[in-house]
Amino acid sequence: MRIVTFVKYVPDAAGDRSFEADNTVDRETDGLLSELDEYAIEEALALTDKDKGSETIALTVGPADAKDAVRKALQMGADKGVHVNDDAISGADAAGTAKILAAAVQKVEQDEGPVDLIITGLSSTDGQMSVVPVMVAELLGRPAATQGSSLEVTDSTATIRRDGDTASEYVEVTLPALVSVTDQINEPRYPSFKGIMKAKKKPVAQYGLSDLGLDASAGGAGAWTQITQLEQAPGRTAGEIVTDEGDGGQKLVDWLASKKLV
Template identity: 50%
Template sequence: MKIVVCVKQVPDTASEKALRSEDSTLDRDAVDAVMNEMDEFAVEEALQLAERTDGEVTVLLMGPDQGTETIRKALSMGAHKGIHVVDDALHGSDAVATSAVLAAALASEEGAGGAYDLIILGSEASDARTSLVPAMLAERLGLPQLTFAQKVDTDGANVTVERLTDYGHDVVTSGLPAVVSVVEKINEPRYPSFKGIMAAKKKPVSTLDLGDLGLDAAEVGAAGAWSKVEDFAVRPPRTTGELVKDEGDGGKQLVSFLASRKLV
């Protein structure tokens, strides 16, 4: 079984983020870049499926040059090879453009004899939290989508997932190939071993640009974005809380405070 995992490099969620004043996009150089946490679960699930089916895992990433670090982490976890779509014109791409680029890269891979059986993604990215790309990618590829999976099984011809819902889960089955997005409850991502880190340095990573994918720069990046940030302001610093001195009427003061903020 051939599995492709789409991953994204994002700013460290523990870091304070900022937008760039010149184009209102996220300043990715101001903080450390890491693999999107949800994508770690996607990589782990792909590796477990590959181990059960004697399969191969390819990691696909769209992003700047430093995105290679995220690809290498996935390779050190056990993925077999990577594909890096990198082009300056991609800066500022929204979910619509991102799905177009990923679809084109997958079509290019299939045309080169690398047909896939399953495409796995995290359910969302920590820097945007839209959960749109998996559905958009499935639509562009004309494939069934199975979203918010907390368990994935396959018999080689079909894929079955337990889809997380507010009331429990649904069991959904589809033929292959298909697109699956997973939630963080699905597994516990493995830590790269020293042996895996060393082996990752020798695993192949191919690089593609817009020309290779047959895409026009006007279709992607800020120029082709369907959405943009019109304005933004820096969050004001947190102020000192209000101190209530209890002189026998502390309860009344507390109720009055909560009522003034319409909390009771």
């Protein structure tokens, strides 16, 4: 079985996010592998661990630093990596990203052989749109099962359990297929020292848009959506300090009442 898992390099949520002159996110700042993608990687590795003839390929789309997302996946245990990097990709929206990812999967199949299963995270931690997986599945003409909190795979099918507020349902799709998984499905492994060292020797294919049979219209130039204006989030203001002079409790109640909280 050959499994492709999408991995995304996202800005560090703990840092200060900045933007380019065209209102797109500055992706050259400090970043890391999107946390939700780690669950997809772990699920792919769990499947390939059971079948020594299988392999996991980590695929990313992004600037030069996006290779760090692939590197983390390789350190965790993925066998190979694919990095699509092209200046024309900057500003791509969900539809463009899906088009590039679908073309990259087809390139993997051309170079490596059929891809039986694509596993993705629930969403990226920066965009949080959750629409790219089903877009990719549609472009590839494959069934999709999304938001899986468990996954069972046979030679011909993949079955997920999707948990709702009051009930769970099972969705079965025929391979080749795409599934997305939630952060409830597993506990991602930490890269071992051995895994970190082995990752340095694992192959990472590098492609531009032309290598995938695409042109600049797949990137920002052909985006369906555009950011026209943005504002910096307001900074935190100092809170109100109440000095307790024996009436602190009453002052607290008065403050809560003024906010209609009691």
